[in-house]
Amino acid sequence: MIKIVVACGSGMGSSQIIKMKMAKVLKKLNIAADIHHTNIGEAKSTAESYHAVVCPENLMETFTTVKAKGVKVIALKNLLDEKEIEGKILEADLASLK
Helix, strand or coil: CEEEEEEECCCCHHHHHHHHHHHHHHHHCCCCEEEEEEEHHHHHHHHHHCCEEEEEHHHHHHHHHHHHCCCEEEEECCCCCHHHHHHHHHHHCHHHHC
């Protein structure tokens, strides 16, 4: 099972919505994942303990260091677009992390 952290600026509404959308798409793709949602500060400090970080595009630079260490960083333009989420999951090849 892969571990994913979903981050947004405050860690409340948008990260919860992304988490729900991610869970739906991952289920469709038959990828088992433990998804945690939080604020950007906590995600930055704990990102190395996850296989992937999901965040809005404007927060992507926050995770440059962990990306260099092999953590997949998925940056979303439209947080509600399941097609975009699915495309980014496939592009990041999260299925290979099982």
